[in-house]
Amino acid sequence: MASVAQLMFDEFGQPFIVMRDQEKQKRLTGLEAVKSHILAARAVANTLRTSFGPRGLDKMLVKFDEGLNNAIS
Numbered sequence: 001m002a003s004v005a006q007l008m009f010d011e012f013g014q015p016f017i018v019m020r021d022q023e024k025q026k027r028l029t030g031l032e033a034v035k036s037h038i039l040a041a042r043a044v045a046n047t048l049r050t051s052f053g054p055r056g057l058d059k060m061l062v063k064f065d066e067g068l069n070n071a072i073s
Contacts, residue, residue, distance in 0.1 A: 006018045
């Protein structure tokens with residue numbers, strides 16, 4: 001299977017992702033883009049939902065450039 005993206009590093013060692021075949025990709029606009037953003041927000045909310053309450057589970061948010069960024073409990 002061909003890779004859609006490739007991880008590369010700049011001259012300072014910071015990682016960035018190069019997306020391939022962008023001319024073949026469809027760009028979302030208008031209502032389609034809004035629906036896509038709502039679905040993405042719901043996915044994040046469902047992930048964080050288990051962090052709340054008396055039986056909440058800890059989640060780790062990691063940034064590549066700074067290491068451990070935040071722990072949500």
